[in-house]
Amino acid sequence: MSAPRIVVLTGAGISAESGVATFRDSGGLWEGNRVEDVATPEGFDRDPDLVIGFYDARRRAVASARPNAAHLALARLEGAVGDRLLVVTQNVDDLHERAGSERLVHMHGELHSALCTTCGVRRRCDAELAGRPPCPVCGHRTLRPDVVWFGEMPYGLDRIEQAVLACDVFVSIGTSGAVYPAAGYVALAAAFGARTVELNLEPSDAAVPFDDARTGPATVLVPAWVDEMLSASSKR
Template structure:
């Protein structure tokens, strides 16, 4: 598709894998090595908050140390170039890292939350948080201690910004999924929603995802190589 004006891009863990951040569902991914039911549910946090917080502290340190790669940079450039033409790139990510922002993306919708933020379960205030999080930490907003948790979406919780995401998707000229497993809903269903509205779809991935058959076209290879090449063909 040449010169699309409005592009909806969905990114997953595969975009950040080349920056050293682990994927979740691939062989050797986080959920192959750790039980998500013991680390990524409200029930796990209630039962053993110290273990859950330690797990996310380790992940947070990894995010802080990571550096954006060429895939992140390519999306930031595409956002700028589309805006200069009067268009829009809606960047929706399943990732909880901030590598899109650090690469220069100005508007990023984090449907699964952000690891570098903490949320108070007493007052629901959200605070930027780049260091370790412990039960001794008090909420900067209300002062409650022992009530802070990572502002990420755990299993059994509702993803964020769903209404805004669906509005943006239905208004797009092109839907592109990058580095996604195609196994996590509702994100995995967006390609079929796009197709139902006649929107062209493309998968950019290291290998076919679980829902690869739903896409019109595909580009396979490392995100840092395949995505910039694909966007360049779109004139971005």
């Protein structure tokens, strides 16, 4: 019998244990900035230098972070089940990739990518955007962070939805369950018969209860869950 089809949704909680700052604090600030100023198209229009500087700084900070045991465990699971696994991340860091994950969708964009506001091309970019490098396609110096802001459409929604509809197991790791469309995936998976699992530091705000909800650090919970999945698969 083949391995189950698995969709794993990851949020800020999985990267927090690598020292990556979470999205916002209780005051509605993101690393000391108002979310409206650094995570909306309107904020970028008002002060592009502030926004570009903010994401350049985040890119530098992430460069010094390292994948943790949770990232590595998911890469190990992919190595065992291959295309039966899809990781959907709300994170804009590259820790999943550096851990070895390849079947991955960054639904909220990536720090190591730039979007040209003139021609719409998305390309990997490790350079600091504060220097206003030219677009590699059209040549205009109109690159912005390739990060999905409030009011913008997340990436890969069709692929994600198809995977969620077809999965046998849906797992949510380190996410609050408060931001849509990601927050709706557990209900969609459950409606189509998937077993749902939450691995989180504390219970999320998901509207639909998970079949199995475990609380604790991702670096402890995720490797243990992966070991369970691999053990079960070996007995099939």
